[in-house]
Amino acid sequence: MSDPPRSGAGPLLLRGAILILFLLAATWATHLIREALDLHVRPENEQQVHRTIIVGAAAYVGLLALPFVPGAEIGLAMLAAFGAALAPLIYVATVASMMLAYTIGRLLPIGALERLLSRLRMHRAAALVGRAAPLSPDQRLAMLLDGQPKRAVAVGLRYRYLALALAVNTPGNSVIGGGGGIMVMAGLSGIFSPLATLLTVALAVSPVPLAVMFLGLAI
């Protein structure tokens, strides 16, 4: 019997180095953009900044709640523009957005939700809901873990709140609908209780804003 092929540490280190370089470049570019925009809050523009933040936060909550709509970038852009001081607002808005999506999934009948998304011309989101319609609650949960290793799916089905936190934080989860799509599916499944879901989401989305706030990381 031959041994399975082993992957060396080299490619892993290379990936890590590329990731670090990417993060450094992104941070540098963000600072350049911020400087170029000259986004200093002054007495004469504070009211305008205030309105921009409120409108941006409202748009962030609404867009992030929609399946397949890249709303997270709005939050990152606001953090980049206004700095770590805005991290608490972004965190609260993210939790509110996730719970809005969950509530929509839980409250609206699945057929009505599919029709609504179709009328809004959100065909991918409508298709996602349509695929979930005939499935059992466990099968809907398995949809959230699409793309995860089999072992992760098995663990996820057993520890569903852990699975939900994992799915929300998985890079590239936009393939399965993004944070909004995942939470709509969670609501549709009917197997997530509201308060436990709120607690899960509050913990799941906390790492980035908390890191920005307490460690002073630059976005």
Add this chain to the structure above:
Amino acid sequence: MPQILQMAALAAATLGTGAATMTVMNRDVADYPVPEGEWTAGNELDGRSYHIVGTALDTGEALEDELVFREGTFQSANCEEYCAFGWSDYRTKVEGGMIHFTARTECPDAPHTVVWYGTVSGGEMRVEGTWTTRRWYWTHQIGFAGSGSADPAAAVGVAG
């Protein structure tokens, strides 16, 4: 519990969690630390005005202002442009022939608080302070410092 009540409870819990989070995470920034002392209602500077030139401490942006004192009250012409702060009481203490003054002004239309601290020796004034805006989601502060003269034509420095 009917589903609609569950959702109302969930909305209330989400909003409550959000409000609690903002309360805990939104760090306040203290106003300018005015030195301790035997401050009393001021009138020593009444009838005077100072043309001040200075800078915002974080950005280095140049600032220019006219500080006016009358009948125990104080007004910054520059701040008045951004919000109708009106006339605010000022306090003073005199040490070694130098007049120290401080004033705290609050915008009635927006959550801006400006704290001033200055010293006057002869016809010259040095002034420092903070403009602090406390919104529910963040606290933003601008520090400033400057100096100037009672004679507008001989102004050497401003803040505001």
